[in-house]
Amino acid sequence: QSALTQPRSVSGSPGQSVTISCTGTSSDVGGYNYVSWYQQHPGKAPKLMIYDVGKRPSGVPDRFSGSKSANTASLTISGLQAEDEADYYCYSYGVSNYWLFGGGTKLTVL
Amino acid sequence: QVQLQESGPGLVKPSETLSLTCTVSGGSINNYFWTWIRQPPGKGLEWIGFIYSSGSTNYNPSLKSRVTISVDTSKNQFSLKLNSVTTTDTAVYYCARYSSPPYFLDYWGQGTVVTVSS
Numbered sequence: 634q635s636a637l638t639q640p641r642s643v644s645g646s647p648g649q650s651v652t653i654s655c656t657g658t659s660s661d662v663g664g665y666n667y668v669s670w671y672q673q674h675p676g677k678a679p680k681l682m683i684y685d686v687g688k689r690p691s692g693v694p695d696r697f698s699g700s701k702s703a704n705t706a707s708l709t710i711s712g713l714q715a716e717d718e719a720d721y722y723c724y725s726y727g728v729s730n731y732w733l734f735g736g737g738t739k740l741t742v743l
Numbered sequence: 744q745v746q747l748q749e750s751g752p753g754l755v756k757p758s759e760t761l762s763l764t765c766t767v768s769g770g771s772i773n774n775y776f777w778t779w780i781r782q783p784p785g786k787g788l789e790w791i792g793f794i795y796s797s798g799s800t801n802y803n804p805s806l807k808s809r810v811t812i813s814v815d816t817s818k819n820q821f822s823l824k825l826n827s828v829t830t831t832d833t834a835v836y837y838c839a840r841y842s843s844p845p846y847f848l849d850y851w852g853q854g855t856v857v858t859v860s861s
Contacts, residue, residue: 636787667846669846669847669848671788671848673788678852678853678854679788679837679848679851680851681848681849684842684846684847685846690849722788724847726846730801731801731803731804732778732790732793733790734780734787734788734790735787737788
């Protein structure tokens with residue numbers, strides 16, 4: 634199985650919105666509603682931001698939202714803040730009981 | 744609050760076996776799925792495999808021939824062994840817990856750096 638496809642980098646100014654895509658196949662992203670998103674700051678462990686495509690854990694700001702269409706999931710961050718600058722990874726369950734990460738997207742807040 | 748802590752040698756020689764243990768505190772290891780994930784320097788996350796508290800496992804096909812994940816419920820620990828390592832196995836290794844039902848990762852260890860070098 635290949636890694637899920639994410640853009641290498643995205644950027645936006647404070648207050649703007651950005652969307653990060655995560656493209657897989659019908660055997661993973663498209664086949665199940667088990668996509669989650671993780672934020673990783675340098676030198677830190679990843680942190681869960683979105684699960685089950687579009688649900689937010691308690692404590693995660695509602696500026697973060699997730700969605701899915703066919704084989705592509707998306708993470709949208711609205712009202713960008715400086716502390717949102719980080720790497721973001723999608724993660725999906727796949728057929729045959731395996732899991733896949735996306736290649737990661739570096740978000741730069743200009 | 745569940746906490747996970749990785750432990751093991753930070754330096755492993757090429758062709759030898761990398762061995763790490765994840766100790767779970769603040770909660771039971773029973774009735775959950777647990778996983779190992781790694782991140783080479785400057786690169787993305789890679790799923791290595793998972794284990795259920797009963798001992799059932801599944802591994803990343805790209806690593807399957809070299810990986811063994813085991814669990815010791817009496818110690819609230821699970822472990823990773825990766826044999827025949829090369830420099831490409833140099834990475835930060837994380838252990839993490841799957842939610843229940845097991846569809847996302849809700850708790851992570853802080854990660855441990857393992858360098859493969861002679």
